[in-house]
Amino acid sequence: MKKLLLFTVVMLLAAGAGLFALDAKFDKAYAEKLLKTVDKSLYPQIFKSSLTMTTFRNGREPLAYKYEIYSKGADKSLMKIVSPARDKGKKILLNGDNLWMYMPDVSRPIRLSRKQAFMGSTFSNEDLASSGWADNYNAEITQQKGTLILLVLSAKNREVAYAKIEMWIDDNAKVPTEAVYFGLSGKAIKKMEFSNPQTIGGLVRPLDMKMVDLIEEGAYTEVKMLTMEELQSVPEYMFDQSQMGR
Amino acid sequence: MRTQLAGIALRNVFKNKRRSILNMMTFAVSVFVLLMGLGMVKGQFNAIYERIIDLRTGHLKIYNKAYPAVKSTLPLDLAIDDPNAVVLAIKNVPHIKGASPRLIHDGLISNMKKKTGVLINGVDEAAEKNILTVYNNIEGSPLPVDGGQVLIGRALAKILDLKPGSPVLLFSQTVGNMNNLVDAGVSGVYSIGFDAMEKSELYVPLAFAQRLCDMENKATEIIIRLDRTNSTAEAKTAVAAILAAKFPGLTVVDWKEENADLFELAKAKMSSIGTFAGILLFLSFFIIVNTMTMSVFERTPEVGTLRAIGFDRKNVRDMFMMEGFFLSIFGVLLGYVLAAPFIYYLNVHGLVLDVMKVASNSNMPMTDVLKAYNTPSDWIMSGLVCIIAGVLGSYFPAKMASDTNIVKALQRGVR
Amino acid sequence: MKRILSAGVLAALVSSAAYGMDFNLVALTDMTYTSYIKNDAYNIMAEHITPQAAGAYEELRLKAKQQVEQVKFDFVGWIKGYPGRESVDYAIDSAYFSVENGPFVLYAGKQRIKWGTGLFWNPVDSLQPNPLDIYRPTEDLEGIYALRAELSNDIVTPSLIITPKPGAAYKGLDAAIQLYKLVGTCDIFLNYIYDTDIQNIGAAISWDLGFFVLNCQAALKQVPGSGEFKLANRGFNSSYMAGLTRTISNELSVVAEYYRNSAGMSNNDYVASVTSGTIPVFLGKKDYLAYTASYTWNNLLSISFTGLHGLDDGTSFLFPAISYVENTGYDAQLALLQNISARGVKEGIDSAPIYSTVELRINAYF
Known part of the structure; x- marks a missing residue:
């Protein structure tokens, strides 16, 4: 009887361990490599994309814009508003420290001050335009649920935006499905949900993103990537202000 | 000739009484409003300085030397290390009533449903009770020495629907710009009758703020209260000497320097009066242009006659300008009499104000009695x-009149 | 006539949709009420037309675009109907093809070409046949027929324009060139227009100084005398513009511009030239100051305030306006144009004898 009990306990423990155990391949090196892949999938260097961005806040009408974006590195972007009809044809060009807005009715670009730029935040948003996580975070795989693995990123120093990021990643497709961003105190600040993974430019990329602000109830931003193309190069004339009327 | 011209001008002023009175009233009202405006604005600012010392700045503040230049960005990396040692060193300087370290940074407060931007003041409430009057009128309990408690303003409590005991979230960034979010509870609600400050400034225990911003045993400033405002210069010199000897990385500023932006605001307000x-x-200018033009039209034949009997263009012009001069002088004098x-x-x-009601919407703190402050120069300036x-x-x-063609003018006269 | 044109627009819409053209339609209705100053200018105007206090029109504006690989076609045209009038006004603002090949692009057809960095005034830009509406400087203008070639590159981007002179049989073509270069945070333009009527050489900059954006322009124009007439202000004229733009926050922005036009005339110049028997080539007034500030509240309501002052003769106009954006499909604007010029100021020839105009405009976007 005692033997049976012991056996049961051992079996249960084994089963339990098995349930939470990680496959042997999910070691440190694997985690680091996975993070680099995720970086590439989320933050291509040169791309063309069209997306809709809808901001929801309690008590306000959702604000929906459709953009077409050409982007090269961190400091060159051309953004065209496709809808709504009222703002259609407006373009915003960012080139280094320069910012212009083109309105079709004016037929020429108007320079805006970059320092007080209202659109600037769209580009400098660390969550969208960051060059990736691998440089600043240590990666470790701590859990596994079927093909989903939990990649925990911990900041290498205290000079980065988040102390910790927990990212659930589909190991087959190598794309994140959800990421939760934590502050220094260990409390979650922001949650990003990734969905609709598609193969684009040889990498699987999540095309829909929903960023939930955990400080304000009912506030979130939905980004739906309609198309996303990683490009070898974007011609320089795209970022020439005198060519914004094209 | 001059006196003769002046005589004619003066007579003209009295000839058309209704028009002249209208003109004079315009000037009288202008003088009146100018005097009142200048006096009230200056008076308001005199009151505000005392109040701002009580509520926010104390008489002196000690900062890291590099901090004041970039104060508006609330930098955390330009901090005071071991602030308690500094407080201990200056505590016995004559006139100092109290001194306490603080940590100030911007952040967000959320009631889980809504968030709003705030200035987070990490303070030692027990010590600051001797320094500021913010803590005089609190509903709920005072801040503990440490722990996740916040003291918020009445206006903010209203916006976020909070009361003592309500749970809140505080968001801020650390010295390394890392995002940070913590749970806290409302310990108390302060009322000072100044909405702008009640909305935007909240207080937490210093130790708690230090953890929130990853600034263990550091402060961004030390606030000092003196026994009276007049001792400011004396105390400042003494504190500066101690800092130079023991803490060469620090500097002391007085309430005037600290409130330089308020002085700017005062100037802006003055210019809005301007x-x-x-x-x-x-x-007034247009009214006088208008009435004088009418006067010129009506008196075209007269001008023609004057020109015909030997007045030159300049004489005619001077006559009309003198008329304007007399009108404004009489108007100004009338204004003085009315305003006095x-x-x-x-x-x-x-004026006696109910601070809680009247002034809480102002963007500046106010006192109960608002006194105007007028100097003789105000009188001279507004008159001039x-x-x-x-x-x-x-x-x-006047120029139009002087350009009058003699023949045409006389023709109109005999018509 | 009205019906035929409306049908035409509808047909164009349907067919452009059918052919996969990218099109937009703006429908607007505009109502104004004007009171006049009964001065000499009014009397002259009244000899030709009957000044109306109340005015209204409806407008349909079609913007269409079609792109097939490197070739693009752009169209902007409008028709306006007036109450109680059978005929309609219509115009094509632009209709042109562009052909792209990498950094090179060629535009051919009726197109809007705007030069200069100013909002209200652009002395370097004498290509425009019509002066822009100073109160709505961001509004469309009718384009010119032109061939335009541009080549974007790292060194300097040139834009070469050849345009036939409309309605002038004895003169052939006008030509113009613009060179553009970005230096740091400063846009630099050099402009030259060879036009048989007015030649124009100038330069423009737009410089982000952080605290504000500085826009400056200077131009030298030559107005040749044309034999039969004795022109009052022929010869070389210089004009320049300086302006500041500052975006104070998301919601608030301010623009101020000063314009000096030596070819322009103060009222005294005008009177003098008429009395001396010369015919003035009227090129506006001499000195202007204009400013506009706009504030947007909650993406719903925007308030703008524009002022225009003729500095040499005391003419002043104020133009406050409120826009209400119901949603992305509709908006409405209520505006007031108020003449606050000093009484007794002699009206110059271009001073409309308007005392005030109230305007209500409702836009629908499809």
Whole structure:
């Protein structure tokens, strides 16, 4: 009887361990490599994309814009508003420290001050335009649920935006499905949900993103990537202000 | 000739009484408003400085030397290390009533449903009770020495629907710009009758703020209260000497330097009075242009006659300009007479305000009694400005009159 | 006539949709009420037309675009109908093809070409046949027929324009060139227009100084005398513009511009030239100051305030306006144009004898 009990306990423990155990391949090196892949999938260097961005806040009408974006590195972007009809044809060009807005009715670009730029935040948003996580975070795989693995990123120093990021990643497709961003105190600040993974430019990329602000109830931003193309190069004339009327 | 011209001009002023009275009233009102405006604004600022010392700045503040230049960005990396040692070193300087370290940074407060931007003040409430009056009127309990408790303003409590005991979230960034979010609870609600501050400033225990911003045993400033405002210069010199000897990385600023932006605001407010006065003067200017033009038209035959009997263009022009000059002088004098009793009352007795009701919407803190402050220069300036407007305003019609063609003018006269 | 044109627009819409053209339609209705100053200018105007206090029109504006690989076609045209009038006004603002090949692009057809960095005034830009509406400087203008070639590159981007002179049989073509270069945070333009009527050489900059954006322009124009007439202001004229733009926050922005036009005339110049028997080539007034500030509240309501002052003769106009954006499909604007010029100021020839105009405009976007 005692033997049976012991056996049961051992079996249960084994089963339990098995349930939470990680496959042997999910070691440190694997985690680091996975993070680099995720970086590439989320933050291509040169791309063309069209997306809709809808901001929801309690008590306000959702604000929906459709953009077409050409982007090269961190400091060159051309953004065209496709809808709504009222703002259609407006373009915003960012080139280094320069910012212009083109309105079709004016037929020429108007320079805006970059320092007080209202659109600037769209580009400098660390969550969208960051060059990736691998440089600043240590990666470790701590859990596994079927093909989903939990990649925990911990900041290498205290000079980065988040102390910790927990990212659930589909190991087959190598794309994140959800990421939760934590502050220094260990409390979650922001949650990003990734969905609709598609193969684009040889990498699987999540095309829909929903960023939930955990400080304000009912506030979130939905980004739906309609198309996303990683490009070898974007011609320089795209970022020439005198060519914004094209 | 001059006196003769002046005589004619003066007679003209009295000839058309209705028009002249209208003109004079315009100037009188302008002078009146200018005097009142200047007095009230200056008076308001005198009161505000005392109040701001009580509520926010104390008399002196000690900062890291590099901090004041970039104060508006609330930098955390320009901090004071071991602030308690500094407080200990200056505590016995004559006139110092209290000194306490603080950590100030911007952040967000959320009631889980809504968030709003705030200035987070990490303070030692027990020590600051001797320094600021913010803590005098609190509903709920005072801040503990440490722990996740916040003291919020009445206006903020209203916006976020909070009361003592309500749970909140505080968001801020650390010295390394890392995002940070913590749970906290409302310990108390302070009321000072100044909405702008009640909405935007909240207080937490210093140790708690230090953890929130990853600044263990550091402060961004030390606030100092003196026994009286007049001792500021003396105490500042003494503190500066101690800092130079023991803490060469630190500097001391007085409430005047600290509130430089408020002085700027005062200037801006003065200039907005200026704009208002400008509009008034512009109006006076047009009224005088208008009435003088009418006067010129009506008196075309007269001008023709004057020209015919040997007045040259310049004489005619001067005559009309003198008329404008007299009108404005009489107007200004009338304005002085009308304004005097009001100015006296406001300067001596002042307006009694219910601070909680009237002033809480102001963007500046107010006192119970608002006294105006007028100097003789206000009187001279507002009078001069009106007279100049009057003379300038009569220039164009005067020029028109002087350009009158003699023959045509006389033809109109005999028609 | 009205019906035929409306049908035409509808047909164009349907067919452009059918052919996969990218099109937009703006429908607007505009109502104004004007009171006049009964001065000499009014009397002259009244000899030709009957000044109306109340005015209204409806407008349909079609913007269409079609792109097939490197070739693009752009169209902007409008028709306006007036109450109680059978005929309609219509115009094509632009209709042109562009052909792209990498950094090179060629535009051919009726197109809007705007030069200069100013909002209200652009002395370097004498290509425009019509002066822009100073109160709505961001509004469409009718384009010119032109061939335009541009080549974007790292060194300097040139834009070469050849345009036939409309309605002038004895003169052939006008030509113009613009060179553009970005230096740091400064846009630099050099402009030259060879036009048989007015030649124009100038330069423009737009410089982000952080605290504000500085826009400056200077131009030298030559107005040749044309034999039969004795022109009052022929010869070389210089004009320049300086302006500041500052975006104070998301919601608040301010623009101020000063313009000096030596070819322009003060009222005294005008009177003098008429009395001396010369015919003035009227090129506006001499000195102007204009400013506009706009504030947007909650993406719903925007308030703008524009002022225009003729500095040499005391003419002043104020133009406050409120826009209400119901949603992305509709908006409405209520505006007031108020003449606050000093009484007794002699009206110059271009001073409309308007005392005030109230305007209500409702836009629908499809």
